[in-house]
Amino acid sequence: GAVVSQHPSRVICKSGTSVKIECRSLDFQATTMFWYRQFPKQSLMLMATSNEGSKATYEQGVEKDKFLINHASLTLSTLTVTSAHPEDSSFYICSARWTSGYNEQFFGPGTRLTVL
Amino acid sequence: GQNIDQPTEMTATEGAIVQINCTYQTSGFNGLFWYQQHAGEAPTFLSYNVLDGLEEKGRFSSFLSRSKGYSYLLLKELQMKDSASYLCAAMDSNYQLIWGAGTKLIIKP
Numbered sequence: 001g002a003v004v005s006q007h008p009s010r011v012i013c014k015s016g017t018s019v020k021i022e023c024r025s026l027d028f029q030a031t032t033m034f035w036y037r038q039f040p041k042q043s044l045m046l047m048a049t050s051n052e053g054s055k056a057t058y059e060q061g062v063e064k065d066k067f068l069i070n071h072a073s074l075t076l077s078t079l080t081v082t083s084a085h086p087e088d089s090s091f092y093i094c095s096a097r098w099t100s101g102y103n104e105q106f107f108g109p110g111t112r113l114t115v116l
Numbered sequence: 117g118q119n120i121d122q123p124t125e126m127t128a129t130e131g132a133i134v135q136i137n138c139t140y141q142t143s144g145f146n147g148l149f150w151y152q153q154h155a156g157e158a159p160t161f162l163s164y165n166v167l168d169g170l171e172e173k174g175r176f177s178s179f180l181s182r183s184k185g186y187s188y189l190l191l192k193e194l195q196m197k198d199s200a201s202y203l204c205a206a207m208d209s210n211y212q213l214i215w216g217a218g219t220k221l222i223i224k225p
Contacts, residue, residue: 043217043218046212049212091156093159103147103211105161107151107159108158110157110158
């Protein structure tokens with residue numbers, strides 16, 4: 001199956017700093033990647049849809065200036081949480097859509113962000 | 117609007133069978149996905165249905181009725197490792213996944 005990696009898997013940072021999370025499709029090209037956030041005991045919340053070479057499409061209520069998304073290549077998308085605050089602490093998961101299959105999304109392992 | 121409904125939590129016994137239901141309402145329809153998510157981990161793909169009927173894959177089967185906007189995931193011969201959340205997601209006309217809140221399945225010995 002398609003493999004998606006995510007780095008780092010866990011990060012702890014101080015309030016006010018910025019954190020970058022990388023999402024890579026390892027064995028396929030992903031024209032579309034998705035960024036989700038999941039708070040404890042809640043379902044996935046789509047933050048934004050990222051298309052290679054174009055600006056990301058953000059969901060309502062997600063601040064695009066705070067969550068910067070760059071999808072510079074067919075195998076890499078990055079999410080930067082700028083000026084992180086404790087309320088940004090969450091599990092961030094990326095997924096990549098494999099258009100050769102059922103259009104299913106393959107998920108990265110997730111990044112647990114803790115902002116002190 | 118678009119909506120996915122599935123039970124919040126279910127409990128079953130090891131070795132038994134459990135059926136997790138999901139109803140959906142979407143703008144257009146391009147298939148129904150089931151994902152498994154263990155605590156603290158990312159979701160993993162279980163099944164995809166786009167035509168009516170039952171798809172069997174080992175101990176797991178998934179059913180779809182497009183006319184009823186209904187799907188279920190059937191888990192047989194339950195094992196303790198099946199304890200997880202099961203997420204139902206419908207793909208709309210824009211190929212976007214609309215996610216349910218997930219069903220937490222608790223398996224008891």
